[in-house]
Amino acid sequence: MTADLAILFSMAVPLVGFFGVWLFDKQPNLREAATLGAGAITLILTLIVFHAVGAGARPEVELFDVVSGLPIAFRAEPLGAMFATLGAGLWIVNSIYSIGYMRGHHEKHQTRFYMCFTVAIASAIGVAYSANLFTLFVFYEVLTLSTFPLVTHKGDEAARNGGRIYLGILMGTSIGLLLPAVVWTFAIAGTADFTPGGILAGKVDAAGPVLPFLLGLYAFGIGKAALMPIHPWLPNAMVAPTPVSAFLHAVAVVKAGVFSVLKIVVYIFGIDLLAISGAAGGFVWIAAVSILLASAIAMNKDNLKARLAYSTVSQLSYVTLGAMLATSMGVMGGALQIAMHALGKMTLFMCAGAIYVGAHKSLVSEMRGLGRVMPFTFGAFFIGAMSIVGLPPLGGSWPKFLLMLGAADAGQLAILGVLILSSLMNVAYLLSIPVMAFYMSPDERTDDGRVLGLDDRAPAGETRLGVKWGALKEAPLLTVAPPIATALGALLLFFFANALYDFLLPITEGGR
Amino acid sequence: MDPLQFIIDRYNYWIFIVLMMIGLYTVIARGNLIKKIIGLNIFQTSVFIYYISIGKITGGTAPIYTTAHQEKLFGHGESHERESHDGEGHGGGHGDQSHGPEAAGHESDDGHGEDASTDHAAEPLHAGASNDAAALTAGAGEAPHGAPGDIHAGAPNPPDALTGGDPATTEALGLTINPDLVEPIYSNPLPHVLILTAIVVGVATTAVGLALAVRIREAYGTIEEDELEDADNIAEFGVADPRDREPPPGGKGERPDGPPRGAKLAGDRLSTRLGRGGAS
Amino acid sequence: MTIADQLPVLPIILPLVLAPFAILLRNGRAAHVFAVVVCGAAFAFCAMLLARVTAEGVISYALGDWAPPIGIEYRVDLANALVMLLVSGVATLAAAFSYASIRTEIDDRQLPLFYAAFMICMTGLLGVTVTGDAFNVFVFLEISSLSTYALVALGARVDRRALTAAFNYLVMGTLGATFFVIGLGLIYQATGTLNMADIRAQLSAGPPGAMPNSMVEAAFAFILVGMGLKAAAFPMHLWMPNAYAYAPSAVSAFIAAASTKVAVYVLIRFTFTIFGSDFDFIDAMLTYVLTPIALAGMFFASIVAVFQEDVKRMLAYSSVGQIGYMLLGISFGTEAGLQASLIHIFNHGLMKSALFMAVACVMLRLGVHTCSGFHGLTKRMPFTAAAFIFSGLSLVGVPLTVGFVSKWYLLQAAFDAGRPWAGFLIVASSLIAVVYVGRVIELILLRDPPSEGLLANDVDGNPVREAPLSMLIPMWVLVGANIYFGLRTDLTAEIAGRAAAALMGGAQ
Known part of the structure; x- marks a missing residue:
């Protein structure tokens, strides 16, 4: 199969999976097989593209013109190929996890859940491979809409409110800011294709007000990047089932956002133009403030998922920061951060879900001593948290390192301080959790010494599918194995970061 | 110019404006539906008068044609028609689209293409085209005159009215009228014909309006606008003025407790009269 | 002269002539099928028209073989062919859609009348669009409006407010149409012609600076207000919410899609074809009004x-x-x-x-x-x-x-x-x-x-x-x-x- 076709099929296969899931509505096993099958094929297809891109090719597909001069077109470049492969790979992991979680939790409307997932992954891959701003915008919007039913999955008042904020902010920013920005760019440059070196150079006055204004439209218009103050959708989206939070709100959706920011900075503005004009200077600081403020909020959240959500807001701004630094190292740091943070944060979310399924606990303060009965879950959590903080030997350390280099390159020494401070805060609010779980003793014990709440608080009439290993009361296997896998992935990426770095290097062509 | 004379000279316009305002005022200010329709009628009639007055020429007669003229005029027709056809001087206005080969498909039978008849901006046919100035300064009741034979001016165009046959010939005739022959002055028939059409439309509108008024009277028992509004408010909110409304008892947007629609499908007049919210 | 040459007039004449036959059918189902067939035929003609205009350019059709500018001209270009396609297409679908819905909302005996009015409404809207004669626009506009008032009022059995809505629509619509006619009168007085292309020619002829004069400007103002009322442009929209809300459901589906759009089309036609944005006052009107x-x-x-x-x-x-x-x-x-x-x-x-x-x-x-x-x-x-x-x-x-x-x-x-x-x-x-x-x-x-x-x-x-x-x-x-x-x-x-x-x- 040629890489051109692989691009097309990598979006078509999830949609086939969509119909497969629909078809096997009444047979859960076949239904899940359809999801997993589609996931496996998609991963292979994205790997084909990844390989081709690594060999220097730029496979492309052009479908048809929707608006004159603007086709729906795809073109794989390193950044997109990495993001697509990451998305497809983690989709499989997440699907396995979903099966455990959704069944363990007896969720309703599981068919709808899996159907929406297929559309979401297809559109995330569409964003990844998009060859022009128009295509990116189209798939960006489809991604928003397809994830809306997932966010409101529970259908209660909280879910409705969360969904309203989710859709309101994401649609509001994309229609209100991103769309005019895209049209404006098209009007200025006469093209909207992603071109190495950017398309705006020479078309706008580098010192004029248009450039920073346009950059602002993109930075805030891409609501999925969750730059403060447009981040509230992300904590609100946590009403969704954990697999949604784990995959969409740690990988597909939010990464599509920062990926778009990065892609637009690199291929529309061009690193050079931004570096010369200094248009991004203000946004570096918005991102920096966003990093620190979100971390500060995260420290005060007792709900584990909310804490992780704010941590995500903070970590996403690293990517935006890297993009806005307008240096090669900054962009590389941002690009690596997409991959590293995806693995790390997904691990944490899946662990949070496993804790919820296994122990029905969602507050951090209730997790004392829980590590003793759920060592695998908390072990994975520990590794994931280390990666997020940026400690070696985990993948997460590289992007932090590169960002610091980038900040130094850009002469923004104060940013170095911000990055260091943020890492310390990460330690405080993330690493404290496994430490608490392993080393502190639980608050309550029943007479026979069991930890209260592992079985006792399960709703009456429900049997859990938990696998019991002696005294251990781990969550179901299907919800524990995936986070362990991603945690190991984070470990592996530390050693293979160099390969990824080389792979991504072409995106900085033309940068300093 | 004497301002008074200026005003008196244009008395037809003043009549038109006064009538128009009376009509418009009635439509807006009166709550009674019948009076509204009467106002509407006055309003329309004022426009009719306006049209008629611009077509009328002092001393002009109805555009009726004598046989003698007809024969002489028809005798001149052919050669000039060709002339006008050959000499098409296309104005830019519609020049860009009308010259394709398809134009031939729409020619009338005698081969006189539509181009020839529409693109004569540069020809003497329109010599009087600026007759608007004349219209503005024209004396009372005096419709604008263009050059004789100018079909676009208010001046008479006798062949139109009578020949009734081939329009192309008519057109050509319009060009070739010998001024000597046009002794009687004709009023411009076209505005009058237009207004005949408009009167028909006006009558139809009045009829529909009155029919609606009858139906409203059947359904509400009144044709006063404020009472109708009160009735609707009472049906919907339970009070005449929606500002006095208390929060609806059964949550918002509930279907009013009227008879279920199935019952209404019997289609008796009573339910028609009460409407869906009538019973509450 | 083949039937193909008559294409521009067919979508108008066919429903106009056939609409009364719907009344004669006296059977709702039959009238429905009849209306769908007639509207479908009109749609087919409109599609053919569009195809032909796309391929061959503007079609001018002299109604009754009276050559323009004296006779009434039907002038089909891409703009109105597109609008005609929309109107007839939506009409066909709405007619097909209507039966199950409308029979629960009006009396059975009214069904043939409903379909007759529906077809006439479509005829009027198509006529407004196709014609190249300014006064003809008014006539067709009133044909469509009158039938629309009747269609809206048919909603009275479900909700009597349809009657007042239709009445208000009638008053506002007639005011709008009359304003439009005043505007036409002024144009006629200024140019001596009613053919759109000819008006344009007259306005651009003559010594420079002679046109536009205040009469032409006043004409445009009247036409803008008249069409604004018909199109329900913002401050003149008061008739519209009630008319759409209380009309029978299928009627709303049709008139919402077609009637205001046609009024906007007329506005476009007058602004750009007849007056033209090269006049300063048009430019000013566009910008400031x-x-x-x-x-x-x-x-x-x-x-x-x-x-x-x-x-x-x-x-x-x-x-x-x-x-x-x-x-x-x-x-x-x-x-x-x-x-x-x-x-x-x-x-x-x-x-x-x-x-x-x-x-x-x-x-x-x-x-x-x-x-x-x-x-x-x-x-x-x-x-x-x-x-x-x-x-x-x-x-x-x-x-x-x-x-x-x-x-x-x-x-x-x-x-x-x-x-x-x-x-x-x-x-x-x-x-x-x-x-x-x-x-x-x-x-x-x-x-x-x-x-x-x-x-x-x-x-x-x-x-x-x-x-x-x-x-x-x-x-x-x-x-x-x-x-x-x-x-x-x-x-x-x-x-x-x-x-x-x-x-x-x-x-x-």
Whole structure:
């Protein structure tokens, strides 16, 4: 199969999976097989593209013109190929996890859940491979809409409110800011294709007000990047089932956002133009403030998922920061951060879900001593948290390192301080959790010494599918194995970061 | 110019404006539906008068044609028609689209293409085209005159009215009228014909309006606008003025407790009269 | 002279002549089939016309073989061929759609009359569009308006407010038409002709500076007000929400898509073909009158729409707002703006018609068109719910739908015209559309259907079923069109682009 076709099929296969899931509505096993099958094929297809891109090719597909001069077109470049492969790979992991979680939790409307997932992954891959701003915008919007039913999955008042904020902010920013920005760019440059070196150079006055204004439209218009103050959708989206939070709100959706920011900075503005004009200077600081403020909020959240959500807001701004630094190292740091943070944060979310399924606990303060009965879950959590903080030997350390280099390159020494401070805060609010779980003793014990709440608080009439290993009361296997896998992935990426770095290097062509 | 004379000279316009305002005022200010329709009628009639007055020429007669003229005029027709056809001087206005080969498909039978008849901006046919100035300064009741034979001016165009046959010939005739022959002055028939059409439309509108008024009277028992509004408010909110409304008892947007629609499908007049919210 | 030469007149003459026969049928079902066939034939003719105009250029047809400018000319170019295609297409679908819905809303004996009025309404709208004679526009406009008043009033059996709505519509519509006629009178007095092309020629002839004089300017003002009333442009829209809300459901689906669009088309035709934006006063009028009207409509009407409990009224207010988009496109006075306007005329017809059809399905089963009827619709009437969601997203302007195409071109026109602020106002107002459409979609998706009370069951007391196929199929054809034309814009954007170029070229 040629890489051109692989691009097309990598979006078509999830949609086939969509119909497969629909078809096997009444047979859960076949239904899940359809999801997993589609996931496996998609991963292979994205790997084909990844390989081709690594060999220097730029496979492309052009479908048809929707608006004159603007086709729906795809073109794989390193950044997109990495993001697509990451998305497809983690989709499989997440699907396995979903099966455990959704069944363990007896969720309703599981068919709808899996159907929406297929559309979401297809559109995330569409964003990844998009060859022009128009295509990116189209798939960006489809991604928003397809994830809306997932966010409101529970259908209660909280879910409705969360969904309203989710859709309101994401649609509001994309229609209100991103769309005019895209049209404006098209009007200025006469093209909207992603071109190495950017398309705006020479078309706008580098010192004029248009450039920073346009950059602002993109930075805030891409609501999925969750730059403060447009981040509230992300904590609100946590009403969704954990697999949604784990995959969409740690990988597909939010990464599509920062990926778009990065892609637009690199291929529309061009690193050079931004570096010369200094248009991004203000946004570096918005991102920096966003990093620190979100971390500060995260420290005060007792709900584990909310804490992780704010941590995500903070970590996403690293990517935006890297993009806005307008240096090669900054962009590389941002690009690596997409991959590293995806693995790390997904691990944490899946662990949070496993804790919820296994122990029905969602507050951090209730997790004392829980590590003793759920060592695998908390072990994975520990590794994931280390990666997020940026400690070696985990993948997460590289992007932090590169960002610091980038900040130094850009002469923004104060940013170095911000990055260091943020890492310390990460330690405080993330690493404290496994430490608490392993080393502190639980608050309550029943007479026979069991930890209260592992079985006792399960709703009456429900049997859990938990696998019991002696005294251990781990969550179901299907919800524990995936986070362990991603945690190991984070470990592996530390050693293979160099390969990824080389792979991504072409995106900085033309940068300093 | 004497301002008074200026005003008196244009008395037809003043009549038109006064009538128009009376009509418009009635439509807006009166709550009674019948009076509204009467106002509407006055309003329309004022426009009719306006049209008629611009077509009328002092001393002009109805555009009726004598046989003698007809024969002489028809005798001149052919050669000039060709002339006008050959000499098409296309104005830019519609020049860009009308010259394709398809134009031939729409020619009338005698081969006189539509181009020839529409693109004569540069020809003497329109010599009087600026007759608007004349219209503005024209004396009372005096419709604008263009050059004789100018079909676009208010001046008479006798062949139109009578020949009734081939329009192309008519057109050509319009060009070739010998001024000597046009002794009687004709009023411009076209505005009058237009207004005949408009009167028909006006009558139809009045009829529909009155029919609606009858139906409203059947359904509400009144044709006063404020009472109708009160009735609707009472049906919907339970009070005449929606500002006095208390929060609806059964949550918002509930279907009013009227008879279920199935019952209404019997289609008796009573339910028609009460409407869906009538019973509450 | 072959029948093919008569093509421009066929879509007008056929329904006009055949409409009375519908009354003679005396049987609702037969009249329905008859109306669908006639409207379908008109649609086929319009499609052929469009194909021919695309291939061969402007068609001029002399009615009764009286050559223009004395005779009445039917002049078909791309702009009106596109509008005719929309009108006849929506009419056909609405006619096909109407039967199951309308027979529950009016008396059986009225059915043939309904279909006769429906056909005449379509004839009038097509006539307005096709004619190249200014006074003829008035005649056809009144033919369509009179039949529309009757159609709206037919809603009286379900809700007597239809009568007052129709009466108000009649008063406002007649005022509008009369203003229009005054404008025509002034034009006639100034130029001595009623043929559109000829008026144009007369206005550009003569010594420089002679035209336009104050009479011509006054004429344009009257025409703008008259057509503004018919088009329900913002401050002149008061007749519209009630007329759309209380008209029989199938009627709303048709007139919402067709009648105001035709009025906007007439405005475009007069502004650009007859007067032409090369006149300074037109330019000033566009900038200082039409732009504020358009913007006020976009915001005011959209905000009012947010607070409507009645979905049909909400859609009607949304139409006022959407008319604002069309007027905004016109007000740029550029080719791109005009193109965007024409695209939106076509696209908005598709989405609004589909939305009203979805409401009609709810009305059929539940007997209400308030928000309460939409609770949990996915669980009761999934196909209707999906149709509403898709066309609602189209109204918002989500990619892959026609609404997005409209918005894109409008934004592009705004930036091209050097008015980026207009672009931001456009998106700001479409955010309001997100709110009012999202509100209903949220009810559809996230609420549970009422389990007790009147709305727990359908109007006959049975469990709520999906709407019949005879309604679903036309509705989904429209929804399909919403998506198809959102992906393939060859037809709409390209034709609208060429039409806009021709219209603006006419002004040079």
